[in-house]
Amino acid sequence: MPEPIRLLDEHGTRHASEEWDPWIADLDDAALAALYEDMVVVRRIDTEATALQRQGELALWPPLLGQEAAQIGSGRALRADDFVFSSYRENAVAYCRGVGILDLVRVWRGITASAWNPYDVGMATPQVIIGAQALHATGYAIGIQADHRRDASVDSVAVAYFGDGAMSEGDVSEAFVFASTFQAPVVFICQNNQYAISEPVRVQTRIPLVDRPAGFGIPAVEVDGNDVLAVMAVTRQALERARTGGGPSFIEAVTYRMGPHTTADDPTRYRDPAELEVWARRDPITRLRTLLEQHGAGGLELETRVAESADRVARELRAGITELGDPPALDVFAHVYAEPHPGLDRERDAYARYLEGFEGGAL
């Protein structure tokens, strides 16, 4: 079996690649340090959110621990005018898109289903129905194509993020059909983190996931998802293909879900601790730290700066979370329809009158 594309291995050794180096030739030490900081910060957000859930401040949290490179490497390759359709786990991608720290946890506090305006950050509200977003991204890309026909300067790309489990869902296969038939400018990024809750990826497929899109006529690459440089390189290539009328691409980013599926899951019931040790050695952050040190760009100064960033974000999160107020009761009826709906209005008014019968009224 061919090795996944890898430019920075788990020991921090940089491997030259004629094919892929040009795609990241612009990454100087400052850029590498920025990627390093990104990964450290999003890991800290993840750690804090997990702790906040254990403390009862969040109802649930889906950790991305271990997947930082897959999300930062691809997320930082996107343009502001691209549009992301993701699952509930892509909080590091949301971070890249400019979603505020508190907005990352608002949903998990149970306040709202959508913590940001998708059009402000170019990222749809994360999807809970596995794989449904692949079709939305494909349709969005078909829309970009239509816009491009009117205005050739339009070359945005739609990006769908989903996991290895989603590859079994019919909607993902249908998305591949539509993307291929229309040659839509969409990039499918599959983070194969080895598990869909408790099911190892071998339950989803007998062949490498990266071999499946070819059956739909979609070019696909397999990349070491813990190598932020390789992830960025393959993502940039896929984006360029889409922007220049080359149609859809598929990226399998091979990584590992170091944490549970969510804070409600107990992976000790189905995972061997030895497996975690193997993947801990492949940590995405450690290898980049090693590379930076080799470049003379690491060390105390970088670590201090990055730690301060992470601490600042953690403080912001902890300070802000208790300020997130509960929504008013009648929000139950809010925004169900864009246009007036007499039936629902009548229901809402009846419920409001009912609440007024209690001390404290319609709180």
Next chain:
Amino acid sequence: MTTLTLAKALNAGLRRALTDDDKVVLMGEDIGKLGGVYRVTDGLQAEFGTDRVIDTPLAESGIIGTAIGLAYRGYRPVCEIQFDGFVYPAFDQIVSQLAKMHARTRGTVRLPLTIRIPVGGGIGAAEHHSESPEAYFAHTAGLRVVSVSNPQDAATMLRQSIACDDPVIFFEPKRRYHLKGEVDDAIPLSSAVPLGSARVARERTGDGPAVTLVTWGGMVGIALDAAVAAADEGVAIEVIDLRSLSPIDYDTVTASVRATGRIVIAQEGPGEAGLASEIAAVVTERCFHFLEAAPVRVTGHDVPYPPAKLERHHLPDLDRILDGVDRALGRVASAPAGAVTTQVR
């Protein structure tokens, strides 16, 4: 004004919508070159091009899911599901995604899709071509559901549905595609009867006993025939064509029931947990003291749609509607066999 079949009226409505708004895009199986299996989209691809009238892959979830993506990008897709029984593969995209998106994004994302579905039986078809899935969608908050019965409504309500910023499930009675009627396809939408309004298709006349008969879609024609037959026996049936199944215009229905004191609700779909039951419940709540008899439902049986040779035993016809009217008038036992009819003190 021209005389058009219901199918041609839909075609005219689509043509006008495509002309009036260049964000309108049609998507569906066989709608382009073929013009649709019922020719509803006939000629539209030739006129507006393959970019605006799109033959999609054979994948209903894919059609609705990609249409959602197109709407995210600012387009106004009009999707065709080829037959009622084929909508179910798209059920998750419709009820989990389309219906909930406006609420879950707190109004920041609008998905103004129109999903056109040929509906109902009476055409002697094979399995899954004669379904009545209206109730599933009327039960789902966030969707609007309409059902047209005549060519004028077909043209106007389709244009209104497309212009509506909410997702609309648009049911077309396939047994009536050949029904002819006068159509003005250029009615300004601002002055048209609102999309959510019911229509009194036939007013009660005379001083004799009267019954309100509520129905929609392909059943309206049969209801009107029943009203003619009943008039010969001195019974006045006021026929209400609901037009909109979500929201339902209860103001029009209850105004009629307060005058007649009796209601029959007729639908093709199976009775259990269907729309007729919902209407019966609401009318009972709002008109209890005006009712002379319990609401009567005349519906398809609670069975999978039968083969063509048995279809006439399943679909309510004129006789079954008149039987329902008799029951509302107390002329036959109003409860089915086996029900408790004695009062308990």
